[in-house]
Amino acid sequence: MRKALILYLFFHLSCFAQNRELLYNFTSIPQSSLVNPGADVSYKYYFGFPVLSGVSANIGSSGFSAYDLFSDNGVDFNQKVRDVINKSSSKDRVITNQQLEIFSGGFRVGGKESRSYISFGLYQEFDFFMFVPKDLALLALNGNRDYIGKYFNLGDLNMKAEVLSVFHVGFNKKLNDRFVFGGRAKIYSSGANATSTKNSGYIYTGEEAGTPNLYNQVISSDLELRTSGIAKFTKDEYEGNIVSDIAHNTFFNGSLGLGIDAGITYNIKDNLQLTASVIDLGFVKQTKDIETLTYKGSYRYNGANPDFLDFNDPENVFDEFDQAIPRDTLYNKYTTWRPTKIYTSIQYSFGESRPDDECNCRGTVNTYYKNAVGLQLFAMSAPREPLVALTAFYRRNIFRKLDVKATYTFDTFSNTNIGLGLAGTIGPVNIYALVNNVLEYKDISKASSAAFQLGINFVFQDKDD
Amino acid sequence: MRSNSLSKISSILFSVFLLFSCSSDLNFDQVNDFKIEPVFVANLAYFNIPANRLVDDGGNNITYDVRDFDVFKEKFFTERLKKAEFNFEVENNIDRDFVLNMLLLNDQDQILETLSFAVPSYKGTPNVIKYPTEVFENARLDLLKQTQKIGFVVVIAAGPPLNSQSKGNLRLRSSATAYLVVE
Numbered sequence: 001m002r003k004a005l006i007l008y009l010f011f012h013l014s015c016f017a018q019n020r021e022l023l024y025n026f027t028s029i030p031q032s033s034l035v036n037p038g039a040d041v042s043y044k045y046y047f048g049f050p051v052l053s054g055v056s057a058n059i060g061s062s063g064f065s066a067y068d069l070f071s072d073n074g075v076d077f078n079q080k081v082r083d084v085i086n087k088s089s090s091k092d093r094v095i096t097n098q099q100l101e102i103f104s105g106g107f108r109v110g111g112k113e114s115r116s117y118i119s120f121g122l123y124q125e126f127d128f129f130m131f132v133p134k135d136l137a138l139l140a141l142n143g144n145r146d147y148i149g150k151y152f153n154l155g156d157l158n159m160k161a162e163v164l165s166v167f168h169v170g171f172n173k174k175l176n177d178r179f180v181f182g183g184r185a186k187i188y189s190s191g192a193n194a195t196s197t198k199n200s201g202y203i204y205t206g207e208e209a210g211t212p213n214l215y216n217q218v219i220s221s222d223l224e225l226r227t228s229g230i231a232k233f234t235k236d237e238y239e240g241n242i243v244s245d246i247a248h249n250t251f252f253n254g255s256l257g258l259g260i261d262a263g264i265t266y267n268i269k270d271n272l273q274l275t276a277s278v279i280d281l282g283f284v285k286q287t288k289d290i291e292t293l294t295y296k297g298s299y300r301y302n303g304a305n306p307d308f309l310d311f312n313d314p315e316n317v318f319d320e321f322d323q324a325i326p327r328d329t330l331y332n333k334y335t336t337w338r339p340t341k342i343y344t345s346i347q348y349s350f351g352e353s354r355p356d357d358e359c360n361c362r363g364t365v366n367t368y369y370k371n372a373v374g375l376q377l378f379a380m381s382a383p384r385e386p387l388v389a390l391t392a393f394y395r396r397n398i399f400r401k402l403d404v405k406a407t408y409t410f411d412t413f414s415n416t417n418i419g420l421g422l423a424g425t426i427g428p429v430n431i432y433a434l435v436n437n438v439l440e441y442k443d444i445s446k447a448s449s450a451a452f453q454l455g456i457n458f459v460f461q462d463k464d465d
Numbered sequence: 466m467r468s469n470s471l472s473k474i475s476s477i478l479f480s481v482f483l484l485f486s487c488s489s490d491l492n493f494d495q496v497n498d499f500k501i502e503p504v505f506v507a508n509l510a511y512f513n514i515p516a517n518r519l520v521d522d523g524g525n526n527i528t529y530d531v532r533d534f535d536v537f538k539e540k541f542f543t544e545r546l547k548k549a550e551f552n553f554e555v556e557n558n559i560d561r562d563f564v565l566n567m568l569l570l571n572d573q574d575q576i577l578e579t580l581s582f583a584v585p586s587y588k589g590t591p592n593v594i595k596y597p598t599e600v601f602e603n604a605r606l607d608l609l610k611q612t613q614k615i616g617f618v619v620v621i622a623a624g625p626p627l628n629s630q631s632k633g634n635l636r637l638r639s640s641a642t643a644y645l646v647v648e
Contacts, residue, residue, distance in 0.1 A: 069495075071492075072495075077496070077499060078498065078499065081501075139503070140503060141501050142504070143503030143506075143643075144505050145504040145506045145642060212638070213638060214638045214639065215506065215508050217507060301507060303507065303510050304511075304533075305510065305511055305512060305532070306512050306530035306532055308512070308514060308518065308528045308530045309518075309530075316535055317536060
């Protein structure tokens with residue numbers, strides 16, 4: 001039951017890939033600088049509500065949804081597994097990303113007229129990426145009898161997972177009314193990493209005329225699984241709590257890495273804005289508790305072959321197999337690249353307005369635009385090929401301190417992904433909630449992808465602003 | 466104005482949260498019903514004996530060999546094996562009758578079961594015989610699972626003598642089909 005509950009929460013709460021189309025350039029949320037350090041922000045100082053300033057999770061599966069597997073619709077579970085595997089392809093991806101901000105803050109540096117900011121924070125992140133290993137699933141499900149002549153592709157095994165904490169310090173400067181730039185340095189501390197993305201080989205059973213055997217059976221294998229921070233949990237003598245040990249390693253004893261974020265905002269005209277950013281351009285040098293397993297070799301299975309000459313040549317299929325495709329354990333350090341994200345957007349604003357909900361006694365008129373529309377492009381590095389998404393958005397300022405953003409996103413997972421985001425500020429309290437794939441929220445279990453993010457910050461402006 | 470916007474914000478945020486609560490009934494306990502029944506085929510045994518290796522004087526003779534057969538040492542496989550089938554195919558191009566006996570032996574070299582195949586002599590036309598499938602279930606399967614070695618006995622019936630100049634071959638090709646249940 002507990003397992004079921006965890007699974008349920010996993011599918012229920014979490015849900016898309018790392019595209020944060022709602023957060024991007026939503027500058028009334030301080031966390032928007034995490035997806036563009038060159039965002040056009042403005043505050044005297046802010047800090048995030050500890051642990052609650054940025055909670056996000058997303059899961060995406062391009063082939064199937066939780067509903068397909070777990071719906072209580074009377075269909076036999078094994079039939080559903082079969083249907084899901086049959087309809088998915090080895091190009092389908094399952095992606096999960098979860099982030100939790102532990103603390104964050106930022107402040108303006110220089111005098112009151114300065115428009116330079118320093119921000120900092122620590123967040124924890126979990127990434128999981130996998131292609132559906134369709135061929136191996138078929139082999140496990142059905143066996144090889146009905147697949148004579150088929151090469152089951154071991155290259156379908158392609159996954160990576162990582163838990164890490166990220167400490168970051170960023171700098172943001174508004175050079176003039178037209179141009180803002182920013183950068184951020186990150187120190188990664190990876191508590192656990194598993195990477196198996198460069199596999200190849202096949203399992204083959206064929207019937208070829210003129211051969212001495214009924215079947216031509218070959219396993220050709222070039223498999224490699226690299227792990228860091230995991231090996232000790234797999235040992236029999238391990239007696240501990242895996243979750244708390246991984247958490248401890250993530251924050252205090254991880255493999256270290258470095259990365260940068262960079263971004264710009266450029267106002268081509270008053271109401272036409274271009275932005276771009278690159279996030280997580282970095283690496284982790286995996287050094288803690290390294291274990292790499294490889295299975296490399298080729299094995300042909302023939303069956304027993306009596307020669308009627310010599311009784312004493314023992315055959316041992318398993319020994320032969322182990323010699324042909326040995327399991328090797330290596331302890332080499334390795335480097336993993338963070339999934340690098342690139343965002344860019346163009347935004348057109350209209351509906352000029354004056355602040356009417358606040359007294360403006362000083363006579364300076366700060367007009368602003370109530371509406372903005374635009375396009376955003378997102379790309380993320382991933383095994384085999386990058387993930388790409390295109391988003392159209394509309395942002396509206398409902399009150400002076402309440403903004404709403406709606407997005408329509410095309411990506412691998414969905415062509416009808418509508419997202420809604422709200423950010424409001426009451427006094428110094430800034431609250432935001434971003435929910436993606438709202439159409440599917442009618443029945444979240446049927447969604448092939450979904451994401452949410454929410455958080456609370458305290459933002460302080462100059463008193464007389 | 467402030468309290469008004471406060472209530473609006475909170476009500477909108479609240480409704481956003483409510484959206485999280487809509488989901489079809491999902492039943493994750495179904496994982497416990499997980500059961501797959503793959504069927505694997507594999508080579509079982511084969512040989513190709515040239516007639517000139519079966520040198521004999523024309524009387525009854527026996528040729529024998531034994532091979533290790535250790536797949537049942539693999540517990541994962543053996544425990545999940547619910548049914549097995551063996552298929553045999555013999556081609557004889559030698560002008561002699563044969564009987565091929567396959568002996569399933571346990572680790573004490575005791576015979577668990579003998580599979581016997583009569584092979585008629587070569588009459589100048591292709592002579593491939595496919596024997597009926599041997600099916601192993603229940604008690605017969607339990608015996609099979611004790612198999613550690615396979616003995617091959619070729620009994621040569623009386624007929625024209627064979628010498629180093631004799632032509633033709635006796636060929637065996639065979640396969641096993643394993644029906645597994647994994648749950």
